[in-house]
Amino acid sequence: DDERATLLKNHPSATKAFRSFASNLASGWFPKTTALYARSSERAKRLEWCTRQPLAALLRRQFKVRTKHGWAFEGFGLYVSHLISGQRRTFYVRRTQYGDGSDRDGDLWARLTADGADWRAHARTLLASDRAPNLRLLLGKEVNGMNTEDMLMSYVLAAFVLEGHPTRVAPLLEAIGAGKPVDEVLRDALGMDVEGLGLRLRRWLAETKP
Numbered sequence: 001d002d003e004r005a006t007l008l009k010n011h012p013s014a015t016k017a018f019r020s021f022a023s024n025l026a027s028g029w030f031p032k033t034t035a036l037y038a039r040s041s042e043r044a045k046r047l048e049w050c051t052r053q054p055l056a057a058l059l060r061r062q063f064k065v066r067t068k069h070g071w072a073f074e075g076f077g078l079y080v081s082h083l084i085s086g087q088r089r090t091f092y093v094r095r096t097q098y099g100d101g102s103d104r105d106g107d108l109w110a111r112l113t114a115d116g117a118d119w120r121a122h123a124r125t126l127l128a129s130d131r132a133p134n135l136r137l138l139l140g141k142e143v144n145g146m147n148t149e150d151m152l153m154s155y156v157l158a159a160f161v162l163e164g165h166p167t168r169v170a171p172l173l174e175a176i177g178a179g180k181p182v183d184e185v186l187r188d189a190l191g192m193d194v195e196g197l198g199l200r201l202r203r204w205l206a207e208t209k210p
Contacts, residue, residue, distance in 0.1 A: 007037060027053055048085040055080055056092075063170075064177030067092060067143040072176050074143055075154030076169075079162060089113055092143045093151040109148045123156040124205050135198045139182045157197075160204050165190060 008019045013030045022028055027038035027049035038049040055077045059065040065072050074092055082088045108126075111117060126132055126149055133153050141150060161169055172189035186192055192200065 003039075011035070029053065029057075044085070044087060045089070048081060048087040048090050051085045052077055052081045052090040059173070063173040065173050066177075069176050070141040070143040070146050070150070071138055071154040071157060072173060074146065074151055075156075075158030076162070076173070078151075078155045079158040088117070088119065088155075091151060093146045093148070108152070112148070112152060119152060119155055120159070120205060120208065123152055124209070126152060127202055127205070136182070136194045139194065156205065157201065160201050161190070164204060 005023075008014050008022055011030055013033050013035070014022070015031070018031055022037075026040065026045075027036065029036055036050055036053050038046045038053075040046050040049070056073070059073055059076065065076075067073050070093075077092070078088055078090075081090065108122065111122060112119060131149055133149050135153075138146075138150050138153055146154070161172060168189050172185065175185040175189050180188075183193060186194060186197055190197065
């Protein structure tokens, strides 16, 4: 904390207002710079934060994909960050204080953040349960309206597109950022509708099972 305070105090772009704003943040950007700060006693956390923040900036600046495009912003950010840092502990989705009616038989959030968590296995279990998110609703949610199940589904959706349709990733993100309707986005970028995407996702998860 002392080092963080010294950095915020002495960085030339850190105004008084910014220092107050940033004092409670674990990571962020200095105003009007490409300089990123991250504070944690754990090196792995600093690495992950310094991976996820630039990925979020890439999605915003290159594709205009923002937090209002919840599944894409969270899903692609989590997937690529995990490839680089090996961790999936940095979320824009927030766990609700009083619960959201999800995961009634256990703590999905805790299972997803446990060491060595198999997110695809958890996704298979989720899709076989009555808690499986409505895919059409999920594709229209903003990050602040998503729950833990939505976050997991966003991750596996991003994995499905990146691994199964890598040449279609950029057109998909561009269409999402342009604000096109979800049916048009899926038809033009992936050649399927929402129902078809759900079926293909389930089949892909089954085929990629270890």
